[in-house]
Amino acid sequence: RSTNHEKIRKQIWTTRLYLVIFIIILFILVLYTSLNKKSININVQLSSLTQYQQLEIKYKSTLTCPCDRISIEYKEFIELKVSYHEVCTSDFISQQWFDYLYNKQKINDRNFLATASIQFQVLASLCKLTQETINIGLTQFYSTKFISGQLNLNETFQKQINSILKIFQRSISQTFKRTLDMIHEVIHGNFYMTIFQTNWKFTVLERKRFSPFYTNPLTYNNSCNCGTSSKCSEKVILNNSIIDGLVIGCYPFESMLQSSLQCLYNQTCLELILLYFKVQSDNITFNILSSINQYGIDEKVEHMVDRLFVDQWYIDYSYEKYFQQCYPTFCTYSYIQYFNIFYIITTILSLYSGLTITLTLIIPFIIHILFRLFYRRKTFITPLSQTLNQNID
Known part of the structure; x- marks a missing residue:
């Protein structure tokens, strides 16, 4: 009976401990x-x-x-249009205007009367060259490929395209400006004399046969010497009136760059020029510039060249066209899940059998050890108490 009673107690404690540990582990899981x-x-x-x-x-x-297509030409989804400065389509770059200003009898006078026609021809050439440069640049740009292994988000796509367009606009302008600067430096560095003698003039010291001709640099504004600087210039004065914006200097090219077109917006100022260059011809009219842009009428031609005479870039890029060219057929996305009852049940069921077997093996062993420790302690205490009682007696 004693043995059976002990077994029953062990089983009871084993069951209790099993349930407690199982519930705790289940709660933790x-x-x-x-x-x-x-x-x-x-x-x-x-x-x-x-x-x-x-x-x-x-x-x-x-x-x-x-993306099904990882390389897409810009022309498939980007379109660029350009609005040029009004002067590039005006009467002031026409052959009629050049002829009106040209006076071959005054070609060596070293003044605006001699250089006016060629200065405006320089302006016309700059308009033409900048437009050709932009057209060539656009052709190259459109054929450039946009590399994208994945479809970019709309926001990312816009940032990338805006950055690409800014780089394109800046690079095409800088390339054109560097070419002009190089040509200008070569001309000035070799001290070439203009046909109008606006930078150097011939000087004769002796009127003898085979006497040499000497050249001396011209001075503008009583301070700037064309021998040391190509940017010397002074304001144009016609009939004792200063012509707003226009200057004359060492080179017609440099003079036009330093000039502004302010006079060409004013009918009164334009009539001063027409009167000064008056020719025997009837019914010749030239329309003044009328469109005022964001840069102002006193902007120098040099600054117009820096922006290639462009008043406005019209940019149109389509995310829809980009999507069609990229042609993605599937997408992958992920999200974080914190509570999933199915996942919880699956996890518990997958661990249940292993947990049950483990607890079934371990808990009886633990109970057995605990009972042995308990009985050993009880056995030790009982004899000791009996010994003490005998000694007292």
Whole structure:
């Protein structure tokens, strides 16, 4: 009986400990699986831009859509148009205007009467060259390929294209300016004399046969010497009136760059020029400039050249066309899941059998050890108490 009673007690304690430990472990598992983050990856077939935009709104940070075409020419989704300064389509770059200003009898007078025609021809050439440069640049730009292994988000796409366009606009302007500067430095560095003798003039010291001709640099504003600087200039004065914006200097090219077109916006100022260059011809009229842009009428031609005479770039790029060319057929996105009852149940069921077997093996062993320790302590205490009683007696 004693032995059976002890077994029953062991079984009771084993069951109790088993239930307590099992409940504690079960609670820990439920708590862990509930708080544990789980990344869920989803693949979805893509059929339209609208579907993609809906996915972008929900899963912007993790959405990836591989492109079927990884290289796309810019012309497929970008269109650039240019609005040039009004002067480049005005009467002031026409042959009629050049002829009106030209006076071959005054070609060596070293004044505006001699250089006016060629200065405006320089302006016309600059207009033409800048337009050709932009057209060539656009052709090259359109054929350049946009490399993208994945469909960019709309926001990222806009930032990339805006950055690309700024680099293109800056590079094409800098390339043109460097070419002009190089040509200008070569001309000035070799001290070439203009046909109008506006930078150097011939000087005869002796009127003898085979006497040499000497050249001396001209001085403008009583201070700037064309021998040391190509940028010397002074204001144009016609009939004792200063012509707003126009200057004359060492080179017609440099003079036009330092000039502004302010006079060409004013009918009164234009009539001063027409009166000064008056020719025997009837019904010749030239229309003044009328369109005022954001840069102002006193802007120097040099600054116009820096921006290639462009008043406005009209940029049109289409994300929809980019999407069509990229042609993504599927997308992948992921999201974090914190609580999933199915995942919790699955985890518990997968661990249940192993946990049950483990507890079934370990807990009886623990109870057995505890009971042995308990009986050993009880056995030790009982004899000791009996010995003490005998000694007292």
